[in-house]
Amino acid sequence: MAEKSEGKKKLSMIVFSGTIDKLMPVGILASGAAAAGYEVNLFFTFWGLRNITKQGIRNQPAPIDKNYESMGPAMMAKMQEMKYPMWYQLIQQAKEVGEVKVYACSTTMEFFGIKREDLAEFVDDVVGVATFLDRAEGGIVLFV
Amino acid sequence: MSSQVKIAKTLDVRGMYCPGPVMETAKAIKQVQVGEVLEVLATDPAAKPDIEAWARRTGQQILEITQEGGVTRILIKRVK
Known part of the structure; x- marks a missing residue:
């Protein structure tokens, strides 16, 4: 049960996008905020949601946005050279250091035929807009 | 506990997805009196x-x- 959570330092993100160039900053912001003592809520919906299934994790890295396509291979190579964690590893690390909740959008799950058991282990709950708004209240909200 | 509660209205939103159940619940609660109980099936x-x-x-x-x-x-x- 999602408990009442207003009045704390808080960062909530609606993760709508499913391309790696958007997922990476979600992981970076989530882990940075968690380390700084923020409560973090990640609400994955639409194209974002497809990346937090077990299959979605196996298929990482997700494709890059068409606008940055030419930069993709060089960026990936650099990240590997830096041993920079993937976005979902950053989220897993964030969960270890702070109060981080990962939510899946129930309506999108139905659109894509995704079952609860298909979701990656770091997903906490299947929720809807009312829960997101309740948890996000009074904090920073980003639509990514 | 539940068997003793008198249900004033039942809202069946089975098969509906977010935000349907919440929106219908918000409408249905206005159709019962203060103090009465709404049952939601989802x-x-x-x-x-x-x-x-x-x-x-x-x-x-x-x-x-x-x-x-x-x-x-x-x-x-x-309650209100």
Whole structure:
């Protein structure tokens, strides 16, 4: 049960996008905020949601946005050279250091035929807009 | 506990997905009197957390939530 959570330092993100160039900053912001003592809520919906299934994790890295396509291979190579964690590893690390909740959008799950058991282990709950708004209240909200 | 509660109205939102169950619940609570109980039946996995959040936000009281066979049954007392 999602408990009442207003009045704390808080960062909530609606993760709508499913391309790696958007997922990476979600992981970076989530882990940075968690380390700084923020409560973090990640609400994955639409194209974002497809990346937090077990299959979605196996298929990482997700494709890059068409606008940055030419930069993709060089960026990936650099990240590997830096041993920079993937976005979902950053989220897993964030969960270890702070109060981080990962939510899946129930309506999108139905659109894509995704079952609860298909979701990656770091997903906490299947929720809807009312829960997101309740948890996000009074904090920073980003639509990514 | 639930068997003693008198249900004034039943809202069947089985098969509906977010934000349907919450929106219908918000409409239906106005169709019962203050002090009466609304029963909501839903299959959306988000219905439980969402209706709990809605009740907190709107000041209504959840008496009981049971989940059986993929159906969530929520009893809500209209308090305002």
